[in-house]
Structure formats: C-alpha cells, structure tokens
Amino acid sequence: MYSLNKTPGGFDLFLDGKKVISHSCRHPALFLGRGKEEIKMFRGNFDITDRISERIALRADSVSAERILLSHPDMTGRYVLELTENDGLLRIRGECEDESFNRLFLRFEAEEREHVTGGGEQFSALDLRGRIYPIWTREQGVGRNKLTEVTRLADALDGSGGDYHTTFFPQPTFVSSRMYFAHLENYSYCELDFREKDFHELSVWNTAISLVLASGDGYAAVLEKLTGLLGRQPELPEWAMKGMWLGVQGGTERAVSLLDRCREGGMDVSAVWIQDWEGKRITSFGKRLQWDWRWNKELYPGLDRVIAEDSGTAWMGYINPYLVDGGVLFAEAKEKGYFVKNSEGEDYLFDFGEYNCGVVDLTMPAAFDWYKGVIKTNLIGMWFKGWMADFGEYLPADAVCFGGSGMEMHNKWPMLWAKCNRLAVEESDMLGECVFFMRAGAAGSQRYSTLTWAGDQCVDWSADDGLPSVITSALTLGMSGYGLHTCDAGGYTTLFHLRRDKELLLRWLEFACFSPVIRTHEGNRPDSNVQVYSETDIIKQTARLTGIHDMLLPYLKECVKENTEKGVPVMRPLFFEAPDCDRAYERDNFSYMLGDGLLVAPVTVPNSVNRAVWLPDGEWKHLWSGKSFPGGECCVEAPLGKPPVFYKAEGKWCVLFDAIGEQYR
Numbered sequence: 001m002y003s004l005n006k007t008p009g010g011f012d013l014f015l016d017g018k019k020v021i022s023h024s025c026r027h028p029a030l031f032l033g034r035g036k037e038e039i040k041m042f043r044g045n046f047d048i049t050d051r052i053s054e055r056i057a058l059r060a061d062s063v064s065a066e067r068i069l070l071s072h073p074d075m076t077g078r079y080v081l082e083l084t085e086n087d088g089l090l091r092i093r094g095e096c097e098d099e100s101f102n103r104l105f106l107r108f109e110a111e112e113r114e115h116v117t118g119g120g121e122q123f124s125a126l127d128l129r130g131r132i133y134p135i136w137t138r139e140q141g142v143g144r145n146k147l148t149e150v151t152r153l154a155d156a157l158d159g160s161g162g163d164y165h166t167t168f169f170p171q172p173t174f175v176s177s178r179m180y181f182a183h184l185e186n187y188s189y190c191e192l193d194f195r196e197k198d199f200h201e202l203s204v205w206n207t208a209i210s211l212v213l214a215s216g217d218g219y220a221a222v223l224e225k226l227t228g229l230l231g232r233q234p235e236l237p238e239w240a241m242k243g244m245w246l247g248v249q250g251g252t253e254r255a256v257s258l259l260d261r262c263r264e265g266g267m268d269v270s271a272v273w274i275q276d277w278e279g280k281r282i283t284s285f286g287k288r289l290q291w292d293w294r295w296n297k298e299l300y301p302g303l304d305r306v307i308a309e310d311s312g313t314a315w316m317g318y319i320n321p322y323l324v325d326g327g328v329l330f331a332e333a334k335e336k337g338y339f340v341k342n343s344e345g346e347d348y349l350f351d352f353g354e355y356n357c358g359v360v361d362l363t364m365p366a367a368f369d370w371y372k373g374v375i376k377t378n379l380i381g382m383w384f385k386g387w388m389a390d391f392g393e394y395l396p397a398d399a400v401c402f403g404g405s406g407m408e409m410h411n412k413w414p415m416l417w418a419k420c421n422r423l424a425v426e427e428s429d430m431l432g433e434c435v436f437f438m439r440a441g442a443a444g445s446q447r448y449s450t451l452t453w454a455g456d457q458c459v460d461w462s463a464d465d466g467l468p469s470v471i472t473s474a475l476t477l478g479m480s481g482y483g484l485h486t487c488d489a490g491g492y493t494t495l496f497h498l499r500r501d502k503e504l505l506l507r508w509l510e511f512a513c514f515s516p517v518i519r520t521h522e523g524n525r526p527d528s529n530v531q532v533y534s535e536t537d538i539i540k541q542t543a544r545l546t547g548i549h550d551m552l553l554p555y556l557k558e559c560v561k562e563n564t565e566k567g568v569p570v571m572r573p574l575f576f577e578a579p580d581c582d583r584a585y586e587r588d589n590f591s592y593m594l595g596d597g598l599l600v601a602p603v604t605v606p607n608s609v610n611r612a613v614w615l616p617d618g619e620w621k622h623l624w625s626g627k628s629f630p631g632g633e634c635c636v637e638a639p640l641g642k643p644p645v646f647y648k649a650e651g652k653w654c655v656l657f658d659a660i661g662e663q664y665r
Contacts, residue, residue, distance in 0.1 A: 001015075001016055001085075002014060002015050002016075002083070002085055002090045002213070004063065004064075004065055004068075004083065006063040007022075007024060008024070009024050009025040009026075009059070009060065010022070010023040010024035010025065010028075010029075010060045010063075011023055011060055011063045011068060015090065015180050015213055015214070015215045016180075016215040018178055018179075018180060018215060019109050020108055020109055020180065020182075020213060021106075021107070021108055021109065022109055023060060025059065028057035028058065028059075028107075029106060029107040029108075029199075030057075030058045030070060030079070030104075030105070030106055030107075031055050031056060031057050031058065031104070031105035031106075032055070032056055032058060032072070032075065032079065032096065032098075032101040032103065032104060032105075032207060033052055033053075033054055033055040033056070033101065033102075033103035033104070033105060034052070034053050034054045034100065034101055034102060034103060035050050035051060035052045035053065035102060035103045035205070036050070036051050036053070037049065037050045037051075037189070037205065038050075039397040039398075039407075041350075041394070041396050041397070042158065042159055042351075043139070043158065043160065043351060043352065043353055043394075044138055044139035044391075044393050044394045045138060045139050045141065045158075045159055045160050045162075045166075046136060046138045047159075048134065048136060048189070050205075052103065055103070055105065056072045056074055056075070057072070058070035058071065058072055058079055059071055059072060061078070065083070066082065066083050066084065067080070067081065067082055067083070068080070068081040068083070069081075075096075075098040075100075075101065076097065076098040076100075077096075077097025077098050078097050079094065079095070079096050079097070079098075079207075080094065080095050080096075080097070081093070081094050082094075082095075087228070088214055088225055089212055089213070089214045089225065089228075089229060090212065090213045090214065091210060091211070091212050092209075092210070092211045092212075092213070093209070093210050093211075094207070094208065094209045094210075094211075095207075095208050096207035096208065101207050102205065102206070102207065103203065103204070103205060103207070104203070104204045104206065104207045104209060105201060105202070105203045105204075106201070106202045106203075106204075106209075106211070107199040107200065107201050107202075108182065108199060108200040108201075108202070109198075109199060110194075110196065110197065110198055110199050110200050111178070111198075112197050112198075113582070114129070114176060114177050114178060115127045115129065115176070115177040115575070115582075115585045116128045116129055116174050116175070116176055116177070116194050116200065117174070117175050117475075117476060117479045117573070117585075118171070118173045118174045118175045118181070118476060118479045118480045119133045119135075119170065119171060119173065119174060119192055119476060119480065120135070120167060120169045120170040120171030120173070120441065120476070120477065120480050121167050121168065121169035121170070121171075121441065121452075121454070121473045121476055121477040121480070121482075122165070122167060122472065122473065122476040123140065123144060123164075123167060123454075123464060123465065123469040123470075123472055123473045123476075124144060124145070124164040124165075124463070124464045124469065124472065125164065125472070125476075125587060126472055126475055126476060126573060126585065126586075126587040127585045127586070127587065128174065128192065128194050129194045130194060130195060131164065131165070131194060131195065132165070132191055132192070132193040132194070132195055133165045133170070133191065133192045133193075133194075134165055134170070134189070134190075134191050135170040135171065135172045135189065135190045135191065135192065135411065136170060136189055136410070136411065137167075137168060137169065137170055137392070137393045137410065137411055137413070137414055137440055137441075137442060138166055138167070138168070138393050139160065139162070139166065139168070139393060140162055140166055140167055140168055140455045140456060140457075140465070141154070141160055141161055141162010141163065141166040141465075142154035142160050142161055142162055142458065142465065142493055142495060143161050143162060143458065143462070143464065143465050144161075144162040144163060144164060144166060144464040144465040144469070145163075145164065145462070145463075145464040145465070146161065146163060148462065148464070150458060150460075150462070150465070150495070150496060150498065151465075153495075153496050154495065157495075162465070164464065168392075168393055168414075168439045168440045168441065168455050169414070169439070169440060169441030169442070169445070169452065169477065169480075169482075170411075171183075171441070171442065171443050171480045171481075172184035172186070172190050172192065172202070172443070173226070173443065173480050173481070174192055174194075174200070175219070175222060175223075175226070175479050175480075177575070177579060177585070178215075179215055179216055179217065179218065179219070179221075179222055179579075180213060180214060180215035180216070180222065181213070181214055181215075181222050181223075181225070181226050182202070182211065182212070182213050183211070183212045183213075183226065183229065183230075183443070184202060184204065184209065184210070184211055184212075185209075185210040185211070185212060185443070186204060186206055186208075186209055186210060187408070187409075187410075187411040187412040187442065187443075188204050188205045188206040188408075188411070189204075189205045189407075189410075189411070190202060190203060190204040190205065191203045212229060214226070214229075218579065219479075219572075219575070219576050219579060220566070220568050220576070223478075223479070223481065223566075223567045223568055223569070224566050224567050224568070226480075226481045226567065227446060227481045227483075227566075227567025228567065229481075230443055230444060230446040230447060230481045231444065231446040231447020231448070231481075232446060232447070232481075232483075232563065232564055232565075232567050233446065233449065233450055233451070233482070233483065233484045233563065233564060234431060234432060234450060234564060235432065235557075235560050235561055235564045236435060236450070236451065236484065236516060236517070236560050237432060237433050237434075237435065238553070238557070239270045239271065239314050239385070240270070240271070240314075240386070240435050240451075240516075240517055241516055241517060241549075241553055241556050241557065241560070242268065242270045242549075242550055242553055243267070243268030243269055243270035243271075243518070243546045243549065243550060244267065244268065244269055244270065244271075244512075244518035244519065244520065244542070244546050244549070245269075245270065245271040245272070245273050245314075245316065245517065245518065245519040245520065246258070246259060246262060246267075246269045246271070246272050246273065246520055246532070247273045247275070247488075247519065247520040247521040247522055248272065248273070248274060248522065248533075249274055249275055249276040249280070249522060249526070250276070250299075251299045251300055251301075252299075252300045252301055252302055252303055252306060255272060255274055255300075256306060258533050259272055259313070261533055261539070262532065262533055262539060262542075262543075265536065265539035265540060265542075265543055266539070266540065266543030266544075266547075267532075267539060267542055267543040267546050268543070268546040268547065268549075268550055269313070269546075270313070270314060271313065271314040271315070271316055271385065271386070272313055272314075272315050272316065273316040273317075273318075273388070273519065274300070274315065274316070274317060274318075275289060275317070275318040275388060276289055276290075276296075276299065276318070277295060277296065277299075277300055277303065277317045277318065277382075278290050278291075278292060278293050278294055278295065278296050278317075278318070279292070279296035279298075279299055280299070281355065283353055283354045283355070284354065285353055285354075285495075285524055286494065286523075286524035286525040288353065288355075288524075289318065290324065290327070291320065291322055291323055291324035291327065291352075291355075291357060292323065292324055292327030292328055292329050292330065293319045293323075293329060293374055293378050293379070294328060294329070294378055295378070295382060303315075303382070304382065304383075307382065307383050307384075308383065314385035314386065315382075315383070315384055315385060316384055316385060316386040316387055316388075316435075317379050317382065317384045317386075317387040317388075318387055318388045318390065319374075319375060319378075319379060319387055319388070319389060319390070320389070320390040320391040320392075321359065321360050321362065321371070321391060321392060321413075321417050321420075322352065322357040322358065322359055322360070322391060322394070323357055323358050323360065324355055324356070324357050325349060325355070325356045325357065325358065329374065330357075330358060333358060333360060333367070333370070334347060334358065336366070336367070336370065338360055338361055338364065338366070338367035338370060338371075339358040339359060339360065339361060340358070340359040340360075340361045340395065340399045340400065340401050340406070341399070341400040341401075342398070342399065342400065343398060343400060345400070348396065348399050348400075350394070350396065352394070359394065359395060359399070361401050361402050361403075362413065362416040362417060362420060363401045363402045363403025363404065363409060363416065364401070364402035364403070367402070368416075368420060371420055372420050372423055372424045372427075373424075375420070375421060375424035376424045376427065376428055379424075380424065380425070380428045380430060380434070384434075385433065385434055385435065386434055386435035386436055386437070386450075387436050387437075388436070388437055388438075388453075389417065389418070389421045389436045389437065389438045389449075390438075390439060391417075391439070391440060392413055392414035392417040392418075392438070392439075392440030392441075393413070393414065393440045395409060395410045395413045396410075397410060411442055412442055413440075413442070414438070414440035414441045414442045414445055415441070415442040415443065415444040415445050415448065417438070417440065418438055418441070418444075418445045418448035418449040419444075419448045421436045421438075421448070421449075422436075422448035422449070422450070425450075434450075435450050435451055436449070436450055436451070437449075437450070437451040437452060437453050437486065437519075438451070438452050438453070439452065439453055439454070439455040439456075441477075441482065445482065446481050446482050449482075450484070451484050451485075451486060451516075451517065452477065452482055452484065452485055452486070453485070453486045453487055453488065453519070454469075454470045454473045454474070454485065454486075454487040454488070455473075455492075456488070456492040456493050456524075457469060457470060457487070457488065457491045457492060457493065458491055458492075458493045458494075458495075458498055459490060459491035459492070459493065459494050459498050459499065459500035459504065459523060459529060460491065460498055460504070461504065461604060461605065461606055465493075466491065467491070467504065467507065467508050467511065467602070467604055468590050468604040470487045470508075470511070471511065471590050471591075471592060471602060471604070472587055472590075473485070473487075474487075474515070474569075474571045474592070475569075475571060475572070475573045475592055477569075478569025478570070478571055478572060478573075479569070479573065481567060482569070483563035483567065483568065483569030483570050483571075484516055484560065484563060484569075484570060485515065485516065485569075485570070485571060486512070486515060486516060486517040486518075486519050487508075487511075487512065487515075487519070488519070488520070488521035488523075489505070489508045489509050489511075489512045489518060489519060489520045489521070489532075490504060490505040490508045490509070490520065490521065490523070490529065490530075490531075490532075491504070491508065491523065492521055492523050492524060493523070493524060494523050494524055494525040494528050494529055495524075499528050499529060500523065500528075500529035500530050501530055502530050502534075502535075502538060503606055503607075503640070504530075504606070505529075505530050505531075505532065505538065506538065506541055506542075506640055506641070507602065507603050507604075507606075507640070507643070509532070509541075509542055509545050510545065510602060510603065510640075510641065510643040511600075511602040511643070512545075513545040513546075513548055513549050514552075514594050514598065514600040514602075514643075514645065515570070515571060515594070516556060516559075516560060516570050516571075518545070518546065518549055520532050541640065541641055544641060544664065545641070547664070548660060548664055551656070551659065551660045551663070552656075552660070554656065555595060555597070555598075555653050555656060556570070556595075558595070559594070559595040562595075570594065570595065571592050571593070571594060572592060572593040572594075572595075572596075573585070573592060573593070574589060574591055574592065574593060574599070574614070574616060576593055576596070577593060577596075577599075577616040577618075578616040578617065581616070583614055584614075584616065589601070589614055590602060590604045591613060591614070596651075597647055597648055597651040597652065597653045597657070598623075598645060598646070598647050598657070599613075599615065599616075599620065599645070599646045599647070600643065600644075600645050601613045601643065601644040601645070601646075602643050603638050603643050603644075608638055609637065609638065609639065610635050610636065610637055610638055611635065611636060611638040611643070611644045612633065612634070612635045613633075613634055613635070613636065613644050613646070614632070614633055614634075615629060615630070615631045615632060615633075615634060615646060616631050617630075617631035618630075618631055618648060618649075619648070619649040619650070620646040620647065620648060620649065621646060621647055621648075621649050621654075621657070621661075622636060622644070622645075622646055623645040623646065623647060623657060623660065623661045624642045624645070624661055624664070624665055625661075625665070626658075626661055626662075626665075628649060629646065
C-alpha cells in the first residue's frame with residue numbers, strides 16, 4: 001500500500017508506512033539534466049564518460065494521489081509523474097515535456113545504518129552502500145581491482161582489467177534492509193549511487209522512466225514480489241542437480257576417455273560439456289572456439305552415435321550470438337541481411353580477440369527466428385541436453401539495429417539472447433529437460449533463462465576475481481531475482497603468472513558441492529591448469545564430493561522448487577536469517593545459506609586448516625563432527641574435503657544432514 005502526502009512545496013511518498021521519497025524546495029528528490037556521453041568499446045570492455053552541462057531541481061506544482069506535476073523556470077512545459085498500484089506493486093511513470101533534457105536524477109530516502117544489496121550480479125560487494133554502480137552490461141574484466149598486479153597487467157595488455165563494478169549481469173534494482181525494492185524498468189544506461197548517508201540516487205540517461213516499488217515483511221516476501229515482476233526460472237531437471245557436469249574438450253576419443261576415467265574413479269558424472277563441438281582455434285589468449293555453430297565431424301567423429309548410445313549421460317554443447325567471418329552461418333546471415341549494421345549501413349564486424357565476427361540482429365524478427373532455428377536444428381537436433389549460451393554483452397553503442405540504436409538496445413540484448421534460447425527449447429518441447437546456462441543478463445533474463453553461471457573468474461584466490469568473488473556473485477544475483485547459480489569450478493582465466501593448482505581446484509569444488517550444480521571447466525589454457533582428472537587423488541576427492549552432492553539431491557530439489565514457486569534463491573545471504581544484524585551483511589563472511597537449513601562457509605584462503613565462521617542466533621550442528629554450536633563467532637577445523645557446513649539443530653532436514661555427516665565424516 002502506498003500513500004502520497006502533500007507537504008509545503010513538495011510531497012512525501014510512503015510504502016507500507018516507510019518514507020521512500022521526500023521532495024521539497026530545500027531538499028529536492030527529482031532533478032533533470034543535460035549531458036553528453038562518450039562510449040568506447042574494445043572486445044567487450046567499455047570506457048564510459050559523461051559530461052553534465054546542467055542539472056536543475058524540479059518544483060512540485062500539483063500533487064494528487066495518482067499524479068504529480070513538476071516544473072522549473074528554465075524548462076518548457078512540465079515533468080509529469082503518474083502513480084498506479086496493482087498486485088502490491090507501485091509503478092511510477094515519468095514523462096518530460098521538454099525534450100532538450102536527457103538526464104534524470106531521483107533520490108530515495110536513506111538511513112545511516114540501512115543496508116542495500118542487489119544491482120544484478122556484483123562480485124566485489126554484498127552491501128552496496130558506499131559506492132556507485134554503473135548499469136551497463138560488459139566483460140567482467142580480469143582482476144577487477146585497480147590495486148592488484150593482475151588488473152594492472154590486463155589493463156596494460158589490452159585494457160581488460162575491469163573494476164569493482166564491471167559485470168556481465170548488471171540490473172537497475174536495489175533491495176533495502178528497510179524491506180522494499182526499487183526497480184527501474186528502463187534499459188537505458190543508469191547509475192545506482194549509494195555513497196551518501198541520507199539518500200540513494202538513481203541517475204538515468206533518459207527522462208522517460210518507469211520505476212517499480214514494493215515492500216514486504218521480510219526478504220522472502222520482497223523477493224517474491226520482485227520475481228513476480230521479473231519472472232522466475234523453471235525447476236531444473238534431476239540430472240542437472242545430480243553428480244557433476246564434466247567440462248572437457250579435444251574430440252570424441254578424448255572426451256569419452258576422460259569420462260570413463262572419472263567414472264572408474266568413482267565420480268558421478270551426469271553430464272559431459274564439450275564447448276568445442278563446433279571446432280577450435282588457437283589465439284594468444286589460449287584455446288578458443290570456431291564460432292560457426294555446426295557439428296565439427298573431423299574433431300568429433302561419431303558424436304551423434306555416442307550421444308544416442310549413452311542414454312545415461314546428458315551431453316552439452318556451446319553457442320553464442322556471434323558468427324565468425326568466413327563461416328558457413330556467417331555467409332548465410334550476411335546474404336539474408338541479418339547482421340547488426342554500423343552508421344554507414346554496413347555489417348558491423350568487430351574484433352573478438354584476433355578474429356572478426358558479425359552480431360545477429362535479435363531485434364529483427366526474421367533474424368531472431370532464423371537464429372532460433374539454428375539452435376533447434378544444430379544443438380537440440382544433435383540431442384544435446386543443454387549448452388552454454390555465452391556472451392551477449394558486446395553490442396556497440398553506435399550500432400544500428402532493426403529495433404533501435406545500439407545505445408537503446410545494449411542493456412536489453414542479454415534478455416533477447418535468453419529469450420531466443422528459451423523459445424527454441426519450448427518449441428522443441430524440451431523445457432524441464434533441457435538446460436542452457438548464461439553469463440550475460442538483464443532484467444527479464446529471469447523469465448527466460450534456465451541457469452546462470454558466474455563467468456570467467458581468474459584461477460586464483462583473489463577477493464574480486466577469484467573463488468571468493470563467486471560466492472558474492474551468487475548472493476547479489478539472488479537478491480536481484482535470479483536464484484539459480486553455478487560457476488566454473490577452479491576458475492577459467494589463466495593469464496600471466498596465474499595457474500590453477502590442486503588446492504584451489506578442490507576448494508572450489510567444495511563450494512560447488514553446496515550449490516545447485518557442480519560444473520567444471522578446463523579453462524582457456526587447459527595444459528597450464530590442474531584438472532579434475534589430472535591425478536588419482538583428485539579424482540578420489542572429487543568422487544567423494546559428488547557423492548555428498550547426490551545425497552543432498554532431495555533437499556536441493558525442494559530449494560529449487562521454492563525458487564520457481566516463490567522466487568526465494570537457492571543460495572541466500574546470511575541476513576535472511578538475521579536481517580537486523582549488521583554482521584550478517586558483511587561480505588567478508590564469505591558464507592551463505594543453502595536453502596533455509598544449511599549454512600556453508602567455503603574456505604577462501606590457501607593453506608587453511610581452520611576457518612572462522614559467524615553463525616546467526618540459534619543452535620547449529622557442525623556437519624562433519626556433529627558438535628553443536630550457539631550463534632556467534634566460532635572456529636572449526638577445515639581440512640580438504642570438509643569445508644565448514646552447519647545445519648539447524650531442529651530443522652526439517654536433520655535426518656538427511658545427520659546421515660551425510662555420518663557417511664562422510
């Protein structure tokens with residue numbers, strides 16, 4: 001329920017009794033501005049600047065329950081806000097009659113001890129207070145911390161270093177500890193600014209906006225409304241949550257051989273993911289793929305027969321929305337006029353790392369349907385049970401699309417890419433059996449995508465781009481309405497001095513064990529990294545983790561079902577358990593709730609034998625020892641294979657958790 005109170009010179013907007021926006025002459029909440037941006041892109045990395053030439057505070061002329069009129073002496077006409085409420089959602093639409101303005105700034109009331117999360121998938125912060133977050137989908141970047149040597153080297157190499165805010169899946173949404181969310185329905189470039197103590201500011205490169213607000217009596221209730229707006233993921237098929245997905249490449253013989261080796265060592269492998277089914281190419285970055293989405297029979301001879309005869313394994317492939325110059329599909333798309341254009345009306349080709357590609361125009365109905373047909377024929381037609389639907393971030397701002405400019409379509413592109421894959425699955429009657437997983441995202445991806453993964457982390461322990469960052473990414477994405485998350489166990493990016501060692505791989509697998517899906521990736525330089533099949537002991541320890549994951553299956557299925565029905569994420573921040581405790585919002589916990597019964601504290605520091613853990617109030621049992629712990633700080637042993645995991649002593653699933661602890665103690 002919202003209420004709008006007229007005040008001297010302004011108004012106060014309340015959401016279930018919480019003052020959310022307060023506007024007056026002395027303390028305005030709504031501003032218009034004029035600005036000129038400059039956006040440069042290189043291989044999915046963006047340099048964005050904005051020069052604001054003017055910013056004016058608006059004055060409230062007329063205030064009623066459903067309509068607010070604002071103006072300023074330096075503008076022509078009015079700025080009009082229309083308020084409507086439906087199904088517990090308050091939608092505020094704004095329109096400016098003066099077209100000379102192109103920036104809007106809106107402030108929300110804030111409290112000093114208020115916590116804010118969301119923002120899409122963020123890797124460097126759980127509580128977003130104190131920083132500004134540009135909402136622009138892009139490469140995550142390497143290192144993602146300008147103070148680290150890895151980031152410095154990546155910036156020097158090709159400007160790919162990244163920063164604390166760079167992400168594949170940004171979203172103009174925040175969730176407040178005051179128990180409400182704010183979501184901007186625009187796909188324009190915008191910024192979420194949480195640097196001030198007494199207000200949050202949303203800035204948009206557009207004056208026509210649609211803002212949705214809703215509150216609840218707890219985080220679960222708030223997310224139920226948010227996901228009701230954005231959409232929810234379907235339940236994962238049982239095979240996807242059972243055992244692990246083995247990521248291998250290099251041809252039919254090698255893939256089958258490694259699968260056999262892992263299974264002979266005791267691993268439960270439910271799926272084999274072969275990203276190079278369409279062929280490979282070698283670049284200075286490492287092993288890349290042949291972006292011409294057709295079965296490469298030279299590299300994978302007899303693959304159709306292997307898939308047909310192996311009914312117990314889900315075989316999975318790879319695709320992205322780009323086509324390499326010189327490929328068969330590229331030639332077909334070019335002939336049909338299906339590529340995004342540049343300002344000269346030519347096909348817009350750009351560098352993806354030592355090879356040029358065209359971007360299929362997903363805003364063009366004919367091109368969309370054609371590419372959907374490629375997925376149906378070339379991937380589903382191969383009887384793949386799923387695939388990585390990669391990329392979606394590279395649309396240049398100066399591109400010309402059938403449905404609008406690149407500037408208008410850039411942030412929307414990942415959602416269109418998700419929709420293309422989803423419709424291909426639905427039209428093939430494979431929904432509920434087929435799983436495609438994506439790294440790029442936008443508001444609405446929740447409705448179409450079946451699973452997301454964290455992208456291309458470094459093979460290291462770094463807080464901003466290594467193992468710890470994946471924990472944060474899962475939690476912020478869950479608070480943004482996307483509750484199914486996985487990752488490249490062991491990391492992906494191997495550059496400079498970085499190499500994946502045995503300890504990092506096993507600790508990452510421990511984390512993945514207590515998530516919806518365990519999935520491995522050989523990385524961009526497989527020969528430089530330790531793999532799950534590299535030695536007998538790794539196979540043995542991984543087999544143990546897949547056994548634990550299998551025992552968790554009934555519990556995971558219930559958690560996934562709750563995400564589908566109510567939008568409550570499978571992996572949840574600790575503040576779900578302790579919303580009034582500041583400690584629960586600290587990112588450095590690197591802990592989370594798996595469902596409402598398990599608390600998981602992955603080991604994120606190398607050479608650790610113990611792990612300090614903070615527990616919310618209550619009685620908790622340590623999974624591996626069976627010992628009871630009260631809420632508060634504790635320290636437990638954390639040998640390889642036994643990350644700190646606790647469960648509620650009086651929880652619904654105690655019998656299952658007791659059994660897991662007894663069997664794997």
